[in-house]
Amino acid sequence: MTIAVVDYGAGNLTSVKKALNSLGQEVVVTCDPEQVSRADKLIVPGVGHFAATSALNGTGLREAIQRVIERERPFLGICLGMQWMFAASTEAPDLAGLGLFRGKCTHFPESVKSPHVGWNDLALVGESQLLRGIPAKAFVYFTHSYRVPVVEQTVATCEYGGLFSAVVEHERIFGVQFHPEKSGSAGKRLLENFCELPC
């Protein structure tokens, strides 16, 4: 079973790869649409500006990712990768996200320091395959200035300048705002759960 990690130039992918390798999981880091569309499971990571997702457009990567979703293979978006699964972001209003979830990504309010950096706790709000075995109020590591709203498919929320979606899940589609590869035992468990999903 191969997990493809999509490399579209948005940040450092070494730690995602390293974390999966340490769980005994084989990983290919790739920007080749062919390789992406053939993957058994897919991870779209990414940090930084929403505009970075423009590298997924016009390169065949967006279509390749959509094919993986149509084939109902497990798909995990991390941080910017999760934000891209929503319709849009006020950070780059002209760019369209995948629109897998309703709503758009917005900046934290002025009332709190931004970016939101550090360990914050999760509130689990629904049944989840991805969060199986993770304790309620588990601490995970965040670093982001924009966040996505709480939607019907939200399975974990986090509180910082209001509630936002920390984890969304719909059938075989998963998005996490925090960095599981940096989130200690809870993050490790989440990645293990993703690796163990049948494909």
Place this chain on the structure above:
Amino acid sequence: MLTKRIIACLDVTGGRVVKGVQFLNLRDAGDPAELAEIHSAAGADEIVLLDISASAERRATLLDTVRRAARRLFIPFTVGGGIRSLAEASAVFEAGADKVSINSAALFDPGLIGCIAERFGSQAVIVAIDAKRTSDGHYEAYIRGGRTATGRDACVWAKEAEARGAGEILLTSMDRDGTRVGFDCDLTRAVSDTVRIPVIASGGAGTAEHFISVFQEGHADAALAASILHYGVTELGCLKQNLSVAGIPVRWPC
């Protein structure tokens, strides 16, 4: 609730962790990869590895050390000390670091901050500021391990670093460094209230009360624990319990 972070700092030279008082009387304190893992298990929220090597051949072992330490860590991992270019930063990221800390090089060439942030994201760039109180009550930024004054006001420089793309500020009080009399809360508050990015306080930690003060009065978002940890790693858990009792949100138990 967002917690206050306790960051364990390891000073490394020639592939070994060293400890001393203000860089004097350096003694071998062990293997960086092993110590990083021990601190992580003991409750550190992040690990910072600071290369204090003076010579090039000792620096050459840095990437190998980073690689070995990163392999065992599931928490954020920062590497600093002598990073001068995008290429040097890239090599450190490639070896497994999540963030780099830059100091002198950022003051020489402030464009370097944006250059690294553009490629790896702002969250990956920490600008370290060594600050010393001036006779008129301001704080001046120093470079070259505190040997050279820059004439730059620490708050003004922090603001500029933020504007150029820094994701966090690692703020060290040179007056307090190694003294164990407590963090400089005035300095920390001055910088923390000037910028909107997180500020990591460093220099002067001796007791749990010092950490409580720097979070409550200094408005710090995180604090560096360096020499205090050399008196036994179990103290990290103890420190977090003390903070928790004082009403400071911490990741504990973790």
